[in-house]
Amino acid sequence: MNFFGGCANNSSISLDTSLMHYSEITCTASFHHTPAHIRKALDIVSRGDITSADFVNRVEPLANLLQVLQHLMSHNGHMKTAIVP
Numbered sequence: 001m002n003f004f005g006g007c008a009n010n011s012s013i014s015l016d017t018s019l020m021h022y023s024e025i026t027c028t029a030s031f032h033h034t035p036a037h038i039r040k041a042l043d044i045v046s047r048g049d050i051t052s053a054d055f056v057n058r059v060e061p062l063a064n065l066l067q068v069l070q071h072l073m074s075h076n077g078h079m080k081t082a083i084v085p
Contacts, residue, residue, distance in 0.1 A: 003029045
């Protein structure tokens with residue numbers, strides 16, 4: 001489970017702990033990085049040590065989104081596909 005998009009202050013949820021345990025469900029937030037990690041990543045990018053070409057290895061038009069998702073589900077090794085309008 002991914003808590004994406006930020007949660008409102010003081011919001012809460014209830015979880016079935018048995019389901020979490022026996023189904024091996026992991027809960028995380030999309031933004032689970034520390035400011036130090038972000039600074040280090042931005043430094044690496046700004047130095048040119050890594051570029052988008054290192055991990056975006058495919059570009060497809062928005063019209064092909066369904067096919068792209070089906071292809072990615074086949075565990076074909078594509079890390080990231082850029083979808084362009």
